[in-house]
Amino acid sequence: MNRDPLPVRITLIVLAFLVMAVLIGLPLVTVFAEALAKGWDEYVLALIDKLTLSAIRLTLITALISVAINLVFGIMAAWAIAKYDFKGKSFLITLIDLPFSVSPVIAGLVFVLLFGLQGWLGPTLQGSGIKVIFALPGIVLATMFVTFPFVARELIPLMQEQGTEDEEAAVSLGASGFQTFWRVTLPNITWGLLYGVLLCNARAMGEFGAVSVVSGHIRGKTNTMPLYVEILYNEYNFTAAFAVASLLAFLAFVTLAAQSLLEWKRAHS
Amino acid sequence: MEKGAFMSIDAIDITKDFDGFVALKSVSLSVNRGELLALLGPSGSGKTTLLLIIAGLEWPDAGDIKIEGKSVLRVNARERGVGFVFQHYALFRHMTVFDNIAFGLTVRNRNSRPSKADIAKRVHELLELVQIERLVRRYPSELSGGQRQRVALARALAIEPIVLLLDEPFGALDAKVRKELRRWLRRLNEETGMTSIFVTHDQEEAMEIANRIVVMSQGRIEQIGKPAEIYENPANPFVCEFLGNANRIALTWTNGKMSHPAIDLDAITFKPRLHGAEHVYVRPHDIDLVKDAAGAGTVRFLSVVGPIARVDVEVMAGEKPIEVEMPAHRLQRAGLEVGVPVKLSALKGHIY
Amino acid sequence: MTSPTRLWRKPSVIPGFGITLGLTLMWLSVIVLIPLSGLVLKAATLGFSGFFDTILTARVLAALRLSFGLSLIAAAINVVLGLLIAWVLVRYEFPLRRILSAMVDIPFALPTAVAGIALTTLYAPNGALGFLLGLIGLKISFTPLGILVALIFIGLPFVVRTVEPVLADIDQATEEAAACLGATRLATFRRIILPAILPALLTGFALAFARAVGEYGSVIFIAGNLPMVSEIAPLLIVIKLEEFEYEQATAIAVAMLMASLLVLFLINVLQAWGRKRQGTG
Numbered sequence: 001m002n003r004d005p006l007p008v009r010i011t012l013i014v015l016a017f018l019v020m021a022v023l024i025g026l027p028l029v030t031v032f033a034e035a036l037a038k039g040w041d042e043y044v045l046a047l048i049d050k051l052t053l054s055a056i057r058l059t060l061i062t063a064l065i066s067v068a069i070n071l072v073f074g075i076m077a078a079w080a081i082a083k084y085d086f087k088g089k090s091f092l093i094t095l096i097d098l099p100f101s102v103s104p105v106i107a108g109l110v111f112v113l114l115f116g117l118q119g120w121l122g123p124t125l126q127g128s129g130i131k132v133i134f135a136l137p138g139i140v141l142a143t144m145f146v147t148f149p150f151v152a153r154e155l156i157p158l159m160q161e162q163g164t165e166d167e168e169a170a171v172s173l174g175a176s177g178f179q180t181f182w183r184v185t186l187p188n189i190t191w192g193l194l195y196g197v198l199l200c201n202a203r204a205m206g207e208f209g210a211v212s213v214v215s216g217h218i219r220g221k222t223n224t225m226p227l228y229v230e231i232l233y234n235e236y237n238f239t240a241a242f243a244v245a246s247l248l249a250f251l252a253f254v255t256l257a258a259q260s261l262l263e264w265k266r267a268h269s
Numbered sequence: 270m271e272k273g274a275f276m277s278i279d280a281i282d283i284t285k286d287f288d289g290f291v292a293l294k295s296v297s298l299s300v301n302r303g304e305l306l307a308l309l310g311p312s313g314s315g316k317t318t319l320l321l322i323i324a325g326l327e328w329p330d331a332g333d334i335k336i337e338g339k340s341v342l343r344v345n346a347r348e349r350g351v352g353f354v355f356q357h358y359a360l361f362r363h364m365t366v367f368d369n370i371a372f373g374l375t376v377r378n379r380n381s382r383p384s385k386a387d388i389a390k391r392v393h394e395l396l397e398l399v400q401i402e403r404l405v406r407r408y409p410s411e412l413s414g415g416q417r418q419r420v421a422l423a424r425a426l427a428i429e430p431i432v433l434l435l436d437e438p439f440g441a442l443d444a445k446v447r448k449e450l451r452r453w454l455r456r457l458n459e460e461t462g463m464t465s466i467f468v469t470h471d472q473e474e475a476m477e478i479a480n481r482i483v484v485m486s487q488g489r490i491e492q493i494g495k496p497a498e499i500y501e502n503p504a505n506p507f508v509c510e511f512l513g514n515a516n517r518i519a520l521t522w523t524n525g526k527m528s529h530p531a532i533d534l535d536a537i538t539f540k541p542r543l544h545g546a547e548h549v550y551v552r553p554h555d556i557d558l559v560k561d562a563a564g565a566g567t568v569r570f571l572s573v574v575g576p577i578a579r580v581d582v583e584v585m586a587g588e589k590p591i592e593v594e595m596p597a598h599r600l601q602r603a604g605l606e607v608g609v610p611v612k613l614s615a616l617k618g619h620i621y
Numbered sequence: 622m623t624s625p626t627r628l629w630r631k632p633s634v635i636p637g638f639g640i641t642l643g644l645t646l647m648w649l650s651v652i653v654l655i656p657l658s659g660l661v662l663k664a665a666t667l668g669f670s671g672f673f674d675t676i677l678t679a680r681v682l683a684a685l686r687l688s689f690g691l692s693l694i695a696a697a698i699n700v701v702l703g704l705l706i707a708w709v710l711v712r713y714e715f716p717l718r719r720i721l722s723a724m725v726d727i728p729f730a731l732p733t734a735v736a737g738i739a740l741t742t743l744y745a746p747n748g749a750l751g752f753l754l755g756l757i758g759l760k761i762s763f764t765p766l767g768i769l770v771a772l773i774f775i776g777l778p779f780v781v782r783t784v785e786p787v788l789a790d791i792d793q794a795t796e797e798a799a800a801c802l803g804a805t806r807l808a809t810f811r812r813i814i815l816p817a818i819l820p821a822l823l824t825g826f827a828l829a830f831a832r833a834v835g836e837y838g839s840v841i842f843i844a845g846n847l848p849m850v851s852e853i854a855p856l857l858i859v860i861k862l863e864e865f866e867y868e869q870a871t872a873i874a875v876a877m878l879m880a881s882l883l884v885l886f887l888i889n890v891l892q893a894w895g896r897k898r899q900g901t902g
Contacts, residue, residue: 004806009713016709016721019702023774024727026750027739034742073648080641086630092645094889098653101881103835105855106874109862110656113663118867120659144652167635168326169359172346173373173428177636183376187363199729206732209837213859226734226838233738233842242742245735252730256723326634346634 031249034242046243054220055228055244061136062211062224063204066143070200074151075193079181081152082159083167093156099148107145108213111138134216139224142210147200154196158189191266195259202255206248275302276337276431276464278323283332285318285488292318293329294488300432300466305458307479308468311511314485316468317356317436323466324434325349336431352430356437358421360409366420367392367405373428395423398457415446435467439474451478472512476500484508502619506550509619515550516591518615531565531584532556532591533614543620551618553594558582560604564612566591568605573597582611657878664875667868675872680848681857685876688854691765692833695772699829700822702773703780710781711788725781728774733838740771741843763845768853771839776829783825787818787895820895824888831884834877 004012036043046052077096081089099107115132116122125132132138166188170180186193208226215222217231225244232241278300285293293315300306308316321327323334325346333340341349360369370392374383383391396402399419409417418438425433438454439447455478458465469475475482476496484491484499484507491511492504503509510517518534520527522545527534537549558566558580569590570581578600581590591613595603605611630638664672675681709715710722728736744751744761751762761767791814799809837855845851852860854877861870 030739030743076641077645101885110660165359172353175376179376208734248732248735255730
């Protein structure tokens with residue numbers, strides 16, 4: 001493996017660490033340094049603020065709904081794509097991946113165009129008292145749009161790799177479709193499923209652009225954590241902004257740690 | 270098992286093609302109650318496709334499948350009640366041996382599902398039958414190939430299938446285990462009387478355990494018959510060459526008599542309508558070798574595998590040598606060695 | 622019975638095709654396809670000239686140019702940095718290797734707003750790096766350079782994670798053969814390794830580029846957001862929306878969407894090319 005001369009190796013390794021330290025390490029350190037700049041008490045105070053707590057709550061609710069729905073959808077999509085042969089399959093995969101290549105801002109915009117006051121459905125919904133834009137449904141819709149591919153994308157290759165023989169065996173033994181999925185397929189894809197849910201959740205909680213467009217930034221009502229970070233930052237309340245940001249950074253750490261753990265488990269099972 | 274599931278199966282004019290590749294061309298076949306039938310053929314002959322169609326895991330483009338005279342084409346695999354053993358076993362790897370075998374019983378709906386105790390009792394009966402009682406708590410990854418095969422069989426038998434279908438059941442096993450399991454399958458069939466069909470590309474396997482063999486090639490049935498019958502009277506050159514070796518010997522005809530410049534063919538009888546055929550097929554053990562200074566053949570290669578001696582004889586420079594088999598003890602008595610000139614005479618041959 | 626060759630799908634004994642595919646298509650339509658078509662329909666009401674009148678204003682053009690231009694540069698820089706990191710991760714054993722590897726994914730997992738404020742503070746004139754760079758007269762935060770830094774940050778993992786598996790797959794024997802034939806290390810790299818990873822590098826480039834073009838959260842804090850100078854296209858969409866200029870917002874969005882689809886198509890082509898290469902090579 002190590003056929004490169006030692007000086008080359010050392011230079012490249014040092015360079016790699018330098019790049020990662022400056023590009024990724026320092027910003028992370030900044031988050032926690034700024035959050036704790038005025039001491040622990042200020043930090044905690046910023047976190048238990050009423051508006052912060054309401055932002056945390058909204059973020060959790062949004063993530064819970066959108067991850068749950070995308071989970072169900074992702075399993076359906078992966079089942080249809082991995083277990084059957086049909087025309088247009090690769091086109092369908094491309095469509096499922098589509099949200100990855102759409103700017104989050106556009107993801108928000110499309111829902112404003114649909115449900116906004118000037119939108120196609122806005123006035124009708126307004127008439128029946130349903131509020132989508134500048135309210136929870138809009139935030140959830142935009143979040144679902146950007147996190148749409150995560151679960152399916154994780155499951156499709158995994159389920160394709162496992163083939164269809166186990167399912168055929170289960171059916172020939174008399175199992176129903178649901179029994180086949182629940183007892184034969186699911187136990188073998190749990191890791192991939194958790195992995196997909198994890199990534200989906202991280203993105204759902206951290207989404208900024210799409211949610212920003214549909215939320216309306218109503219304090220204590222339609223501010224998710226990332227949006228609240230922005231508001232605090234723009235008010236020059238840096239300590240509080242970074243305090244909330246540190247929670248999100250922590251979430252990222254947990255996600256990555258769990259991801260490594262899952263990968264390790266998968267490699268060792 | 271005591272119930273004895275005697276069911277007959279009929280495949281009628283089954284045709285199937287996969288995107289232009291014709292897997293089965295109007296295949297018809299009747300399987301008798303209690304029979305152990307082998308579908309034998311090279312890969313691509315359509316044998317596995319036929320098995321899958323009988324199991325309901327694949328659909329024919331035309332034709333019908335009948336079990337006990339009733340069409341089952343519209344009965345899906347789940348309800349067809351066919352026990353299917355997959356080539357690579359398809360054991361559920363996250364379940365123990367016990368759970369694998371019990372699966373077919375536990376997925377039944379409440380009304381027909383046996384009690385837990387009954388399921389356990391049944392699984393243990395099956396484990397006993399396949400002789401792996403001590404492995405009940407293991408996972409498939411902890412089993413050898415032969416043990417997996419037994420689990421797969423027990424799992425298929427657990428649902429008390431009306432017929433048992435096996436796809437290359439012994440293909441992935443080593444020689445010794447394979448032999449043991451073959452005998453065991455034969456015995457199972459004799460004891461339970463369950464109609465069983467297995468797919469194989471190994472003629473020895475088919476000959477050893479099947480009551481009847483169906484020889485297939487390129488989506489067609491070439492011949493159906495008892496093992497000895499097929500071996501002795503192969504219906505066509507394909508069957509002749511596929512079941513055991515055969516030397517293909519080119520013929521010259523003079524005055525209604527066939528001959529070969531180096532091989533004495535006088536002992537071979539043939540029907541007048543086969544007059545003028547181009548080749549005769551002669552099995553290696555149907556050729557007699559005599560050391561003869563004036564003989565047209567030369568021994569090129571000798572090998573002894575246990576009781577059988579194999580001799581390659583060159584009869585014409587540059588042509589494929591003639592294969593001859595004889596009991597090993599005769600080799601020395603005949604004074605055969607590499608380089609020795611010999612005279613060949615065919616005792617029996619097949620002309621088409 | 623009809624011949625399955627004429628059917629659009631192969632029959633299967635596994636139940637659930639209809640319901641899973643049906644629900645998938647329904648949900649895909651509700652969440653993604655119908656909303657996106659709404660966008661395109663809205664743009665269509667502008668008409669051909671209306672659309673171009675909106676796009677071809679100086680401010681919009683400047684924003685598009687900025688977004689696409691900087692994204693190209695950032696993706697190019699990411700190719701170099703990403704290759705370096707992938708190379709080190711695949712080829713060498715060293716302490717803290719796993720940590721380095723885990724850090725690569727941080728831009729994927731870290732919410733963009735967090736990255737945005739962190740980078741801004743770090744590179745601001747009174748921030749740690751901003752101060753140091755200020756000494757040599759370089760101003761990062763609140764300039765286009767700041768945007769570039771943010772785009773490099775979010776694009777890096779795309780290149781690393783695309784190149785890594787391909788690099789690990791290269792048969793070391795080929796390299797050794799080349800060395801035995803007298804090739805220098807550099808020549809081996811240029812003539813054996815680089816061609817093998819080229820499709821992956823380009824795919825990584827395209828992925829990083831696509832992500833950068835649409836990026837919003839990590840950029841708006843550091844950008845300064847001066848019209849004509851440091852205003853990116855996604856921000857302009859937001860501004861137009863806030864001004865209730867829905868038509869203009871839509872037109873810019875559609876222009877960006879088209880470009881993204883083009884890149885997506887390109888990525889598919891590149892990946893097919895890569896697969897072919899790996900198959901034959």
